[in-house]
Amino acid sequence: MKTSITELLNIKYPIFQGGMAWVADGDLAGAVSNAGGLGIIGGGNAPKEVVKANIDRVKAITDKPFGVNIMLLSPFADDIVDLVIEEGVKVVTTGAGNPGKYMERLHAAGITVIPVVPSVALAKRMEKLGVDAVIAEGMEAGGHIGKLTTMTLVRQVVDAVTIPVIGAGGVADGRGAAAVFMLGAEAVQVGTRFVVATESNAHPAFKERILKAKDIDSVVSASVVGHPVRALKNKLSTAYSQAEKDFLAGKKTAEEIEELGAGALKNAVVDGDVVNGSVMAGQIAGLVSKEESCEDILKDIYYGAANVIRQEALRWADVPE
Numbered sequence: 001m002k003t004s005i006t007e008l009l010n011i012k013y014p015i016f017q018g019g020m021a022w023v024a025d026g027d028l029a030g031a032v033s034n035a036g037g038l039g040i041i042g043g044g045n046a047p048k049e050v051v052k053a054n055i056d057r058v059k060a061i062t063d064k065p066f067g068v069n070i071m072l073l074s075p076f077a078d079d080i081v082d083l084v085i086e087e088g089v090k091v092v093t094t095g096a097g098n099p100g101k102y103m104e105r106l107h108a109a110g111i112t113v114i115p116v117v118p119s120v121a122l123a124k125r126m127e128k129l130g131v132d133a134v135i136a137e138g139m140e141a142g143g144h145i146g147k148l149t150t151m152t153l154v155r156q157v158v159d160a161v162t163i164p165v166i167g168a169g170g171v172a173d174g175r176g177a178a179a180v181f182m183l184g185a186e187a188v189q190v191g192t193r194f195v196v197a198t199e200s201n202a203h204p205a206f207k208e209r210i211l212k213a214k215d216i217d218s219v220v221s222a223s224v225v226g227h228p229v230r231a232l233k234n235k236l237s238t239a240y241s242q243a244e245k246d247f248l249a250g251k252k253t254a255e256e257i258e259e260l261g262a263g264a265l266k267n268a269v270v271d272g273d274v275v276n277g278s279v280m281a282g283q284i285a286g287l288v289s290k291e292e293s294c295e296d297i298l299k300d301i302y303y304g305a306a307n308v309i310r311q312e313a314l315r316w317a318d319v320p321e
């Protein structure tokens with residue numbers, strides 16, 4: 001089974017592992033790439049040396065293609081662009097902004113550039129800029145999100161651009177992946193399910209919250225200051241919702257709300273503080289109930305999608321054209 005994305009990137013499965021800050025380190029990305037998906041190191045807010053160590057780790061695990069996600073709100077974004085060029089990284093995804101100012105240098109270095117887009121307008125702007133593909137990520141996703149759902153965003157982006165579209169947000173198994181392929185995507189990106197992979201170094205308490213989560217356990221915080229973030233409900237999300245009320249009443253500044261989030265993701269992922277930290281996860285966490293290897297996760301999604309697509313095709317086979 002081939003798609004324009006498996007061909008473009010020379011990977012076996014049309015499945016990306018999301019470049020999640022603090023979670024998507026060299027061990028996770030290396031395991032995913034080695035098993036035939038596209039592993040992606042999450043640059044997050046990390047400085048160049050930290051991302052370099054993760055690139056070294058992936059290179060020690062596999063010689064298959066992998067990517068680096070550049071989080072464009074990071075104070076180190078410029079440095080990470082230098083780094084991916086120096087290290088000969090083949091694929092860069094971007095998040096939380098417009099990568100326009102880096103495009104020329106990335107392409108001159110032969111890097112395939114794939115930004116996350118939350119809207120049709122940005123997808124079209126990115127296509128004009130010459131990006132190689134776009135990731136249409138719906139608001140079911142964990143972390144920093146846009147406003148549209150995966151169902152509506154992927155379909156409309158596919159209609160609006162001619163470059164390949166990767167669908168993301170709410171995909172954790174074969175059925176979800178098949179649905180996104182039906183919308184016209186050439187690959188899917190999966191985050192939350194890989195957080196609980198055996199090879200993921202996320203703190204056991206962080207994994208446990210995802211494994212135990214129900215469908216309605218995530219909330220979106222900080223929308224009022226322009227950076228909506230989806231995470232599982234806890235003391236921090238309650239504090240956010242109070243602070244947002246205070247902000248709307250003119251009793252708190254945007255900076256005070258942003259401060260609540262500073263370091264909160266690291267506290268949860270690395271130190272396991274799932275009470276006061278930010279347990280970023282997608283709405284599909286309710287379906288994720290088992291810790292498995294990256295290889296098993298990739299196979300389950302790939303063969304699961306194939307099975308449901310075949311079943312459904314059979315059901316429709318007698319309908320005249």
Ligand code: TUI
Nearest residue numbers: 021071095096097098116117118142143144145146227
């Ligand atoms: O970036 C993500 N997910 C993230 S980043 C992150 S770290 C962070 N923590 C707190 C606040 C902000 C960031 C945690 N999770 N996903 C990709 C994504 N990109 N989602 C939405 C966007 C996006 C939003 C606006 C992409 C482009 C964009 O463009 C605005 C513009 O410049 O036109």
